[in-house]
Structures are given as C-alpha cells and as structure tokens.
Amino acid sequence: xxxxxxxxxxxxxxxxASSCIKRVGPDPGxxxxxxxxxxxxxxxxEEVPEGSEVVWDFGDGTxxxxxxxxxAFPRAGVYTIVETIxxxxxxxxxxxxxxxxxxxxLPMAVPGDVRAALMLPEPxxxxxxxxxxxxxxxxxxxxxxxxxxxxxxxxxxxxxxKAAADNGFDPDKGVAFFTVPQDPEALVVAVGTLDDQKSLxxxxxxxxxxxxxxxxxxxxFQLEDSKLAGGSPVVLGQNQAGDKVAIVQRYGYLYIRTAGxxxxxxxxxxxGAIPSDKGLAADPVFVNASRHIGNGDAIFFSRxxxxxxxxxxxxxxxxxxxxxxxxxxxxxxWSQLKNLSGDQMVNAFKPSKEPPDLAAKLPSGASSYARxxxxxxxxxxxxxxxxxxxATRLRDRIQEATGLDVEKDLLPSSxxxxxIAVYLDASSLIEAIMGEEVGSLDQSSFVVAAQLSNPxxxxxxxxxxxxxxxxxxxxxxxxxxxxRVGDGAQAAIKDDTLFLVIGGxxxxxxxxxxxxxxxxxxxxxxxxxxxxxVLQPSGTTLSQELKRIGVQGFQVPGxxxxxxxxxxxxKSIERAGTEQGGIAGAGTRLFAERxxxxxxxxxxxxPGKDGVDADLWIRFLSRxxxxx
Numbered sequence: 001x002x003x004x005x006x007x008x009x010x011x012x013x014x015x016x017a018s019s020c021i022k023r024v025g026p027d028p029g030x031x032x033x034x035x036x037x038x039x040x041x042x043x044x045x046e047e048v049p050e051g052s053e054v055v056w057d058f059g060d061g062t063x064x065x066x067x068x069x070x071x072a073f074p075r076a077g078v079y080t081i082v083e084t085i086x087x088x089x090x091x092x093x094x095x096x097x098x099x100x101x102x103x104x105x106l107p108m109a110v111p112g113d114v115r116a117a118l119m120l121p122e123p124x125x126x127x128x129x130x131x132x133x134x135x136x137x138x139x140x141x142x143x144x145x146x147x148x149x150x151x152x153x154x155x156x157x158x159x160x161x162k163a164a165a166d167n168g169f170d171p172d173k174g175v176a177f178f179t180v181p182q183d184p185e186a187l188v189v190a191v192g193t194l195d196d197q198k199s200l201x202x203x204x205x206x207x208x209x210x211x212x213x214x215x216x217x218x219x220x221f222q223l224e225d226s227k228l229a230g231g232s233p234v235v236l237g238q239n240q241a242g243d244k245v246a247i248v249q250r251y252g253y254l255y256i257r258t259a260g261x262x263x264x265x266x267x268x269x270x271x272g273a274i275p276s277d278k279g280l281a282a283d284p285v286f287v288n289a290s291r292h293i294g295n296g297d298a299i300f301f302s303r304x305x306x307x308x309x310x311x312x313x314x315x316x317x318x319x320x321x322x323x324x325x326x327x328x329x330x331x332x333x334w335s336q337l338k339n340l341s342g343d344q345m346v347n348a349f350k351p352s353k354e355p356p357d358l359a360a361k362l363p364s365g366a367s368s369y370a371r372x373x374x375x376x377x378x379x380x381x382x383x384x385x386x387x388x389x390x391a392t393r394l395r396d397r398i399q400e401a402t403g404l405d406v407e408k409d410l411l412p413s414s415x416x417x418x419x420i421a422v423y424l425d426a427s428s429l430i431e432a433i434m435g436e437e438v439g440s441l442d443q444s445s446f447v448v449a450a451q452l453s454n455p456x457x458x459x460x461x462x463x464x465x466x467x468x469x470x471x472x473x474x475x476x477x478x479x480x481x482x483x484r485v486g487d488g489a490q491a492a493i494k495d496d497t498l499f500l501v502i503g504g505x506x507x508x509x510x511x512x513x514x515x516x517x518x519x520x521x522x523x524x525x526x527x528x529x530x531x532x533x534v535l536q537p538s539g540t541t542l543s544q545e546l547k548r549i550g551v552q553g554f555q556v557p558g559x560x561x562x563x564x565x566x567x568x569x570x571k572s573i574e575r576a577g578t579e580q581g582g583i584a585g586a587g588t589r590l591f592a593e594r595x596x597x598x599x600x601x602x603x604x605x606x607p608g609k610d611g612v613d614a615d616l617w618i619r620f621l622s623r624x625x626x627x628x
Contacts, residue, residue: 013310024048026083026095028056030436035104036076037173037252038276042083042097043068051088056081057153072388074194074252075102075170106174109190109253109279111270114280116302117178124161124171126297131159133324136597136620153209154202168198173252186267189256199254200235203247207237207256221259222302228265228272236264251276287321292334292613296321314386316339316611326620333546333614340382348378349607351416351451357555358419358449359543363533366542367424367572368564371554376414380406401489401502403465404458413458415451415496419541419554421448423504423530424569426576430584431567443531445504452496462491477535490531498558504529560605566598567621597621 027044034040048054049068054177056064058071059079069148073079086092106119115461123130134143147159155165161171173192180186201263207221221237235247245262246257248271255271257264280286286301293299301319323330340348351373359369372379380388388571395406401402404410404437429442452458462483466474473484480494490501528535546552554561570592575589599621605614 024052024085025132026054026056026093028081028083028095028097031099031100033102034073035277036073036101037104039070039072040099041068041070042081042149048085048175053086055084055086062116072252073101075098075172076101079444086158103172104252104276105281106176106190106192107249108277108279109173109192109274109285110176110178110280110281111180111274112278112283113270114178114301114303115181117176117280119176119301120172120298120301121174121295122172123175124159124164127159127161129324129326130297132326133329137329137618138594150206154206156202156432165194166198167202168193168195168200169202169254170194170252172396177449180267180270182270183260183262183267186260186262186264187258188267188271189258190271191256193249193252193254196249200247200249203254203256205444207245207247213398219552229269229273232272234265234268248272250274285317286319288610289334292611293319293321293332296323296332297298298322305520309544326396327622328620329618331616331618332457333616334611335614336611345607345611346558346609347375348382349374349560351375351557352453353415353451355417355555355557356443356451356497357543358417358451358497359421359546359554360541361449361499361534362447363530363537364540364541364542364545365423366421366565368422368562369542369546370416370420370560370562372420373556373558374416374560375557376411376416379416379440380411391428397502398500400486402485402491402500403468404461404485404491409458409461410450410498413452413456413498415452415453417451419449420446421449424572425504426569426572427579430573430576430580430588443504446502447530447534448498448500448502450498450500451602452493452498455493455496455498458498459493462493477528480535482531482535490528492531492535494535499531499534501529501531501534549600551600553604556606558607560603560607562603563603566595566600568600570598 009160024046028042032040042056043054044067046067053066054067054323056066056069056071058064058073058081060072060073060077061073064071065252079101081097081099082094083096084092084094095520102107106121110117110119131140131143134140142172149159151158154167156167158164164171175192176190178188178190180188180401193198199215204223207223210220221239222236223235226234226236232248232250237245237247242261243259244261244264245259246268248255250271251274255268257267261490275282280301285303289301299319299321301317303317304315314337316338318333318335320333323332337345352375355371355373358371362369380391383394398404398410423445425443425445459481462481465485466472466483469485472486473482475482476496477492480492480499484490485491492499534538543554546554551563553559574588574592577584577586577591579585597620599619600621602617603614604616605612
C-alpha cells in the first residue's frame with residue numbers, strides 16, 4: 001500500500017520541481033544584412049539558469065556556445081542561424097534568424113590613403129585566359145615561372161582555385177598590391193581568405209621557405225608573434241640580411257608587408273584601422289576614377305606619380321582597368337591633369353574646323369597612323385610648357401628639314417586637325433639597328449597631312465624657302481603645288497591640306513648652272529617617293545584599309561587617335577631580315593616568333609572637363625592567321 005502511495009507522490013514532486021525550473025526562450029534577433037568577413041554579434045544579456053547550454057549553428061558548418069557570440073561569415077550568401085537553449089533537464093527550445101552576407105569588395109580591404117594600388121578582383125576565375133594573354137604578349141614563360149616559384153614556396157598550386165581554397169584562401173575575394181604614404185618603399189599584398197588558420201599557415205610556409213618567391217625571395221625569414229598598437233595579432237619576420245616582413249589578418253583578408261629594411265608595422269598600421277565597409281571604396285578620388293574606368297580583370301589606381309618621374313608635376317590621380325578577352329585586350333584609362341581642366345581643357349582640344357578624313361588623303365600600307373585634333377596654339381603652348389625639350393627638338397627638326405617655322409608659319413594657318421602616317425622601310429631599319437648605315441633609317445617616310453584654315457601664309461612661307469634655295473625642285477602636280485624643301489624633305493599643298501614628307505627620298509644633287517652661252521642642262525625627273533601616291537592617288541587609301549580591318553573613330557573632333565600595325569611591322573622586319581640573312585635573319589625570326597600573335601593596337605584619348613578618358617585596344621591574330 002505504501003508503494004502505491006509513494007509512486008504518485010514522487011511523480012508529483014518531480015513535476016513540481018520541473019515546473020520551477022526557469023526557462024529562457026531563445027532570441028537570435030531579427031533578420032539582418034552583413035558583409036562577408038565582418039563579425040556579426042548574436043545573443044542577449046539575459047542569464048540562463050545554471051546547467052543550461054546555449055548552442056548556435058551559423059549555417060556555414062560552424063557552431064559556437066554562449067549567450068552572446070560573434071561570427072564572421074567567410075563567404076557571401078544567405079545563412080540560417082539557429083539558436084538552441086537546452087536546459088539541465090534535457091528540454092530544448094530553438095529559434096531562427098537569417099543573415100544576408102554581401103561580398104566585401106576588394107577596394108574595401110585596401111586602406112583609403114594608399115599612394116597606389118593594383119587590384120585583381122577575381123584572379124583565379126580566368127587563369128587559363130591569363131596564361132593565354134601572357135603568352136600572346138611574350139610573357140608566358142615569366143607568368144609560369146612566377147606561379148611555379150610561388151607554388152613551390154607556399155606548398156600548393158597557386159593558380160588552382162581549389163588548391164587555394166583548401167589552403168584557406170578565397171578565390172572570390174581577390175588580391176591587391178599597394179603602397180602607403182607612411183612608408184613609400186614598402187609593398188603590401190592583401191589576399192582574401194576563407195580560413196584564417198589555414199591561410200596563415202600557408203603564408204608562414206611561404207616566408208620560411210629557403211626558395212622564396214619574388215619579393216619574398218630573400219627568405220627564409222625567422223618569424224615571431226607580436227601585436228599591432230590596437231592589439232591585433234601580427235607575425236613579424238626577419239632574415240639574415242636584415243630584411244623584414246610582417247603578416248596581419250583582418251576582416252577576411254591576409255596582409256603581407258613584403259621584404260624591406262623599414263619597420264613593417266609602419267605600413268600595416270593603416271590596415272589595422274580600415275573600417276569594415278569603407279577603405280579605398282569610400283575615397284572620393286577613387287570613386288570618381290571608378291566611374292570613368294568601370295570594372296575589370298585588373299584595376300590600377302594612383303593618386304599622383306612619384307615626383308621624380310617625367311610629367312609628375314602635370315599628372316594628378318589616374319586609374320586604368322584591364323579587360324581580357326581571347327581576341328582583344330582592352331585597357332580603359334582615366335587621368336587628371338594638374339594644370340589643365342574644366343573649360344580650359346575642353347577649349348584646348350577644340351579644332352577650328354570639323355576634322356576631315358585625313359586618312360582618305362593618304363595611301364594604304366602605313367605602319368602606324370596618328371590623328372591629333374585641337375587648338376594649335378593651345379596644344380603647342382602646353383607641349384612647350386610641359387616638355388620644353390621635346391618642343392624645341394620638334395621645332396628645330398621641322399626647321400632643319402623644311403625651312404618652316406612652327407610658330408610663325410604653321411600654327412597660324414592650321415585648323416587643328418593633323419594626321420601623321422609612318423611608312424616603314426624595314427631593310428633600312430635593320431641596317432640602322434645593325435650599325436651598318438645609321439642614316440639609312442631616314443628611308444622610312446613620315447607623312448604629315450594637316451588641314452589648313454588659310455593656305456596662303458603657308459604658301460608664302462614655302463616660297464621664301466624656295467627663294468633661299470634656288471636649286472630645289474618645285475612643280476604643279478595634279479592641281480597641287482609641290483616643293484622639295486630640303487634633302488629628304490618635301491611639301492605640297494592641295495586644296496586646304498598641307499602635306500609634309502620627311503625621309504623616304506634619297507638626297508638629290510642640285511642642277512648644275514649653265515655655262516656661258518649654253519642652255520641649262522635638262523632637269524631630271526622629280527623623285528616624289530611616297531608623295532607620288534598622295535598627289536596622284538591610285539589603289540586603296542589608308543582610310544579604306546582602316547575601315548576594312550574595323551578601325552574607326554578618326555573623325556571625332558577633339559579626340560586623339562594612334563593606330564599601330566604591329567602584325568604588319570613584324571612581317572616586314574622578318575622578310576627584310578630573311579633577305580639579309582646571318583645574325584639579322586636569326587634575330588628577326590626570333591622577334592617574329594615572340595610577336596606572332598599580335599595584330600595591331602589602337603589608342604584613343606578623349607579630353608574632358610574632369611580629365612582625360614582613353615582606351616587602348618590590343619588585338620590578337622587568330623591561331624590560324626598567326627601560323628600563316
């Protein structure tokens with residue numbers, strides 16, 4: 001009878017005790033947004049009863065315990081976070097929330113005050129294409145050697161995204177190389193990470209390897225743990241020669257200050273102070289540059305060139321983005337000019353007349369063609385100010401070859417649209433390079449076609465030159481006034497276009513004066529050289545050739561264009577070298593093999609109030625065309 005009464009009593013006491021246990025409901029918080037790599041706080045301050053356990057499942061394969069925890073999601077994505085509170089009696093309650101982790105873009109991981117930065121947002125995404133482009137630019141061996149050296153030192157294939165991920169690096173976060181004003185000589189490398197421990201271990205292997213790689217080739221480095229001023233852990237290293245390195249991990253990136261003599265912590269202090277969502281991405285100058293160049297496979301940004309570089313006093317902030325494709329490499333460029341901007345910039349590149357198709361006045365077969373458009377006086381003034389040496393040499397060269405004064409004779413009559421074509425004599429170029437006949441380089445022709453606003457002053461200047469040199473030839477050819485103004489220099493005016501040709505025509509002896517009582521000797525035929533095809537056109541024009549191969553944009557006012565027929569130059573030099581044989585033939589064949597994939601290059605610049613926007617296109621030949 002006692003047992004029958006005891007069992008209900010014990011059950012009642014147990015239920016009574018259970019009902020007295022304080023139970024705290026889970027509260028993981030509302031759904032929220034975050035950045036990958038940035039710690040997110042979860043939990044509440046309320047204490048749980050003794051013996052209770054709070055478990056967090058972050059939805060990315062990791063867990064943590066405690067009422068208040070923080071967690072950084074290694075990759076962008078949507079994560080379901082489950083909080084479970086398990087009491088000492090085994091009862092458990094759960095609640096869920098969600099976090100949308102956005103990708104923390106690479107510029108956010110770069111200090112906002114950098115002097116210069118090269119950023120590769122997704123370097124592992126197009127490894128095969130990177131290697132192919134490097135090969136076409138004759139950099140394939142260098143590319144593979146750097147990758148092999150880094151891989152040997154780090155202990156994994158640095159070009160394999162899976163191997164990189166297995167060693168703690170995130171193929172989607174990118175790589176950056178940058179310098180900082182606090183230590184201009186120091187180079188810092190930032191690499192996105194998935195796992196801090198694995199990526200740090202790989203970096204240690206790289207720095208302690210006796211083989212090393214690149215800026216790490218001075219290893220092995222002796223490493224020790226330390227801290228930055230703010231308390232962030234840092235690994236310091238030094239080799240026998242006194243070179244120093246350092247490693248810091250922060251917000252999903254691993255930073256290495258590469259080998260240098262200065263204190264490596266100087267360059268890394270800015271890293272330790274980068275706000276999670278700002279960095280270079282919040283810098284107004286970089287933001288403005290990004291609007292001009294957009295995204296790319298590689299992005300470069302610089303505040304201003306080094307003071308010792310040429311034109312460093314003229315160029316301000318600049319940036320470019322590289323976009324790779326199998327058939328074409330595009331570089332989008334933007335640069336600020338310190339001494340020319342706004343309306344002054346726009347007006348300097350405004351010609352007095354709409355640009356004609358000057359290439360239609362020139363014969364096909366040019367090795368390169370440049371078209372310049374702007375206000376002649378303003379452009380000459382800027383050239384004389386920014387590069388007085390170049391301006392002086394150009395003025396003297398024109399004066400010596402043609403007898404014309406740039407400032408007195410040419411600028412006042414120019415409409416501001418000029419085309420310059422180069423017709424290469426590959427054989428003479430090789431002779432000049434070989435040192436056999438340096439002067440033979442002048443057998444290549446430089447043909448200038450300049451639109452004139454008023455031809456009369458130029459005609460008068462040419463007449464003065466001819467009067468001072470009565471032995472020179474002059475003629476009227478197909479409606480054009482022709483002048484041989486010097487040895488290897490010719491001029492002609494046809495309609496409103498001035499043609500100047502330098503080189504290409506061998507010197508001609510002046511006619512001998514007639515003896516007393518005798519008729520003057522007959523003049524020989526005038527050797528016009530390339531000018532024959534200009535004044536007496538036949539066959540394809542340069543404009544038609546450019547349109548046939550898809551090169552356009554030479555009639556836009558204020559736009560500057562340069563086209564180089566790389567493939568044509570390579571073939572011409574190879575043919576000329578083969579004809580000469582010997583070392584010239586061997587050298588030109590090697591050159592042709594290295595450049596066999598290049599077709600041509602086009603540069604296009606568009607000045608505006610905010611700076612100069614430009615594009616560079618390098619086109620590649622198809623494999624069949626390159627083989628031919």
